[in-house]
Amino acid sequence: SHQNYYRPGRLAGDPTPYPGQAEPTVTHAKRYRRSTFELSIVIPVHNQADIMARTLDSVARNVSGLHEIIIIADDCTDRTHDVCVEALGAVSPRPGLCQSIIISQPTPVFETTSDNIGFSVSQGEFIIEIQADMQLNDYGFDQRLVSALKKYDDLLGVSGRCTHRFNSVQGVGKLGERIEQPLSHDIDPSKLYMYGTCNRGPLAFRRSMLKELK
Numbered sequence: 001s002h003q004n005y006y007r008p009g010r011l012a013g014d015p016t017p018y019p020g021q022a023e024p025t026v027t028h029a030k031r032y033r034r035s036t037f038e039l040s041i042v043i044p045v046h047n048q049a050d051i052m053a054r055t056l057d058s059v060a061r062n063v064s065g066l067h068e069i070i071i072i073a074d075d076c077t078d079r080t081h082d083v084c085v086e087a088l089g090a091v092s093p094r095p096g097l098c099q100s101i102i103i104s105q106p107t108p109v110f111e112t113t114s115d116n117i118g119f120s121v122s123q124g125e126f127i128i129e130i131q132a133d134m135q136l137n138d139y140g141f142d143q144r145l146v147s148a149l150k151k152y153d154d155l156l157g158v159s160g161r162c163t164h165r166f167n168s169v170q171g172v173g174k175l176g177e178r179i180e181q182p183l184s185h186d187i188d189p190s191k192l193y194m195y196g197t198c199n200r201g202p203l204a205f206r207r208s209m210l211k212e213l214k
Contacts, residue, residue, distance in 0.1 A: 021107050024072070024117055028085055028102035030092070037066035037098045039142055040122035040207075044072045044114035045132035049079040053087040058136040060091035064143050068099045070118040075108035119210060127210070130201045145204035148192050156209050159198035166196040174200075 041059060045052060059069070069088065073081050081102060088100045103117055115129055126146045130136075141160055148158045164171025172193040174183060187193075 021109065022105070024103050024105040026101060026121075027073075027081065027104045028088075028100065030088070031099045032092050033066075033095075033098045035066050035098050037068055037123075038125045039063075039065050039067040039146065040118075040124035040127045041067055041069045041142075042072070042115060042118035042122060042127055042129045043069065043132055044074055044111045044118065044129075045076065045080055045084070046074045046108070047076050047078045047080055048132045049076075049083045051133060052080060052083045053090075054135060055130075055132055056084065056087040056091055058134075059130065060094050060097065062136040062139045062141055063096055064140040065146070066096055066098055067142070068101070068123060069097065070100075070122060071102045072114040072118050073102060073104045074110065074114045075105060119205075119207075122207065125207055127205045127207055128201070129203045129205075134201060136202070141202060142204075144189075145202060149204060149206050151192075155194075156205065157198055158192075158204045159200060160202040160204075161198075161200040163193050163195040163198040171195045 041063065043055070043059075048055075056069070071084050073084070081104060084102055088097075088102075091097060092100070101121065103121070105114060105117065109117075111131075118129075119127055126149060128142055128145060138160075145158045145160060149155055159173070162171060162173030162175040164173075164175050169175050172187060172195070174181065
């Protein structure tokens with residue numbers, strides 16, 4: 001199951017590797033169930049061994065649909081990889097997890113390129129990117145994000161954190177000075193708020209639309 005990562009072309013852009021950049025390698029791949037899944041969860045991580053077990057447990061407890069988990073270990077020099085393998089083994093009995101993959105990137109490429117690597121090997125029709133430092137506590141968050149993409153064909157991305165105007169902090173959610181504050185009680189979690197862009201995870205995409213960004 002371990003192999004060099006084959007680059008079939010990025011789903012979201014094709015950054016030119018810098019001199020000395022090592023090829024990413026699949027260092028863990030396990031299939032737990034033969035069920036068909038429509039969701040890929042992508043998590044980029046750099047040296048966060050102390051929190052990854054909690055992060056993966058929070059994902060497993062709150063995702064409601066069939067899914068795969070893809071972790072990109074970006075230039076990790078601590079025990080992040082081993083912790084992730086152990087944590088994936090611990091959450092694998094949960095009924096929704098169909099397979100897990102860890103890709104080790106020996107030289108640093110940072111979050112966005114790590115995301116692209118994960119997107120490229122994903123198999124789900126929908127992708128949710130989650131930052132490694134996020135602890136989820138909202139069961140069914142995946143279905144709410146994906147349902148918005150299914151409802152609106154021209155919608156590129158849906159964030160569970162914020163949406164705002166381009167080049168502005170005018171918007172809804174945790175942004176600007178409100179980034180460290182709880183979500184306002186004025187925000188209705190059953191509604192979809194639309195602005196020009198959104199950022200930070202959990203962030204959902206439709207795979208077919210990411211292909212158009214090449």
